[in-house]
Amino acid sequence: MKTRERILAASLMLFNEDGEAHVSTNHIADELNISPGNLYYHFRNKEDITLEIFAGFRQRMEALLDAPANRGIMDLEDVWLFLHLVYETIWEYRFLYHNLVDLTRRNRTIRRRFHRLIRKKEQAGKDLCHSLIAAGVMQASDEEVEAVATSMALVATYWLSFATVRADEQGEVELAPAVYQTLSLMAPYLREPERGYLGRLAEAYR
């Protein structure tokens, strides 16, 4: 890896472990055993690093969120896979989510872009419901789809933080219960066979 990429990877790791606000460029240089001067050759300051990491996150998340509209999710296994990928990406960049209000308050660029990302999440939730309705798997009014999509966006945004605070010990958070919880929001609007599928997931992952 080139130095620039090593800086980004080490920063992401430290941000996730300690929170972005508590990591300085000196910490990052220390972690990589390079001089602060070498770090400043690649990035002007920590905000530059945060913005570049955020740009990478955003690109991946936006590509993911386009999936429900483009490929037409047809059944619950597609939804399961889609949500799993969303949660994997959030987990990889969890520092962004852990202190979202603080981060978006301090950085206007991230604030504007996160705002759009949350709208896109809600839209992806609606697209997903409409795909399942078109496939005959789900039955819900527009109002119900709206409420479910908003709840899905909120749960997807905060589940990993919630699970972190709720856990007795800090450590890796499992993704399958996150996926199950998100799916459970759609459960009452699903056909009987799909509800059965969810019931089996509940036994496995709750």
Added chain:
Amino acid sequence: MKTRERILAASLMLFNEDGEAHVSTNHIADELNISPGNLYYHFRNKEDITLEIFAGFRQRMEALLDAPANRGIMDLEDVWLFLHLVYETIWEYRFLYHNLVDLTRRNRTIRRRFHRLIRKKEQAGKDLCHSLIAAGVMQASDEEVEAVATSMALVATYWLSFATVRADEQGEVELAPAVYQTLSLMAPYLREPERGYLGRLAEAYR
């Protein structure tokens, strides 16, 4: 107000506005036009202030969360009022919620107590559903109640943060949409007349 109480009130205001991590005891003394020495006469350090504010919050929230088990919530208007009081309390102490992972990581006492508070929120969600089931207003299996109660606890924990990030402009967040969104999680399990009531709320508050 006595100086001690004025310090707590000013701290709460500054924490809510700027985030607890970004407020120092000097800021607080400045805001009150008192000397840092006067502040230190009442509190050893900022952590002491944070813990005392948290204790006040916790007392109020725990008393609130006991309501569904003790008084037996009977209809949706009771639920509406109960949730409104929960959101009012969270809004008043929103700094705790805005950067929850950071705060609970830095402070073990808050971490342990918040952990219990979230469990209590989930229990209150379950008590609430069981009250409505007993009153014949709601119909759901234990598994469904479990999923709904967890989602209610998550939405109640994070709605105000979510609404803050989702809004175009920073400012006061409205509580009625938060209540509506939380109620919508129970909607599919309600009797027809109660669903109608929710539908009218949706028109008013969405």
